[in-house]
Amino acid sequence: MATAVSKPPCAVCKTPAITRCSRCKVVHYCSAVCQRKDWHSHKIACTPTAPTPPTPTTPKQPTPTTSKQPALPDPSKPLNVYPVDSKKTSGASPDRKPEPKASSTTLKFKYSPSEDGVDENLVIFFHGLGDKIEPNFVKLAQSMQLPQTATCCIQAPTPVPYLEEEGWQWFPSFNNMTGELLGPDSPERMIQVKQLVRPALVKFLKHCIDDCGFDSQRIVLFGFSQGAQIALDLAAFGGFNLKAVMSIAGYFMEEAQNDEPATKLNTQVLIVQGDKDDLRSVKEATNQFKYVQRIFGKANAAQKIVAGMGHGMPSSEPGWTPLMQFFATNLYHRSGEGMSDMFEVK
Incomplete structure (x- = not known):
């Protein structure tokens, strides 16, 4: 049985994170709120990464249904990156603040x-x-x-x-x-x-x-x-x-x-x-x-x-x-x- 790889920690609160800065593709965040808090310091070092050259793709293997945590891809292969759907996340976009309660x-x-x-x-x-x-x-x-x-x-x-x-x-x-x-x-x-x-x-x-x-x-x-x-x-x-x-x-x-x-x-x-x-x-x-x-x-x-x-x-x-x-x-x-x-x- 495959072992799930631990999710990297959020750069702000250190909780497991499955999102990351799309510009540098290095720093991870658990939410848009944490990304917004870190931006004033992160923007100094945030530089775009060079595009990864394409590599031959292989058929995807079925993911074990017993694993509750998603395994991170092989870092030697290109990542499939998609914009986060704000409607599916608890926080708004980095530009939209949560409304006061x-x-x-x-x-x-x-x-x-x-x-x-x-x-x-x-x-x-x-x-x-x-x-x-x-x-x-x-x-x-x-x-x-x-x-x-x-x-x-x-x-x-x-x-x-x-x-x-x-x-x-x-x-x-x-x-x-x-x-x-x-x-x-x-x-x-x-x-x-x-x-x-x-x-x-x-x-x-x-x-x-x-x-x-x-x-x-x-x-x-x-x-x-x-x-x-x-x-x-x-x-x-x-x-x-x-x-x-x-x-x-x-x-x-x-x-x-x-x-x-x-x-x-x-x-x-x-x-x-x-x-x-x-x-x-x-x-x-x-x-x-x-x-x-x-x-x-x-x-x-x-x-x-x-x-x-x-x-x-x-x-x-x-x-x-x-x-x-x-x-x-x-x-x-x-x-x-x-x-x-x-x-x-x-």
Whole structure:
């Protein structure tokens, strides 16, 4: 009876592997996830192998049915190499990240992979006070059509009281007795952020990085108004050195302006502010922006005052142009050099 040859170990996790890099045909991987983890170091030594000259073929011998492990071919003969069928494998292609699991956070979210099939970047959207992720923010994320970018819209945890239509808030915003807007002197605002919102978002980001394979330096946060406050809070105090934050009409919560991040950040920040914003004057916005510069560094933070824009999402080219330029500058785009394909060896 023929003896099955042991499968070579995966270069990353050392488990038996039956797939290998198709470019160099040397390094083996057990899955596309491991190949993606190893690519940054492997690509330095990954060089195409010279084609093997053809040799006379002989009729195949029947494989013993009692062997559960496939035997590797004779290394002196050409290998029959076929692309892996992604539908038959548990992992996606090296370009497609696994989708975040609902169990990774207590918050509701809507994830959409990149339309072009390459999930290099992740942009996370945070809606404003009284809004919800669907349909507005999901449509916004889809309409941007960002290349090589997956998107995720996260919904705030608490419903806004006394609203006729469904709306959500990131922290308590109204006095339940009088209906008046709560200010920074109301401790329940920051209590909810520190005890509920921030931990839930940190857990979700950690899942996206550790389990889904996103690089923290390719994650961008996009927030409007109250959602922008949460995006800035997460970028500053969540413990991740993220790529960028885009804020529309939102700054740090005033209660947080005595806090300092645990480590020095090089996160890029853009804040778009309308000069007709009825919730915050340009002078007030300029003063609040100084704290943003102190946290992230003056060289990393920029503020754009848009003429004629009120407290809302941009509705014209002057408001959208700086946002799209910021995306173009801070989203990673892989062109020319692609990862080698994963191939199954038979």
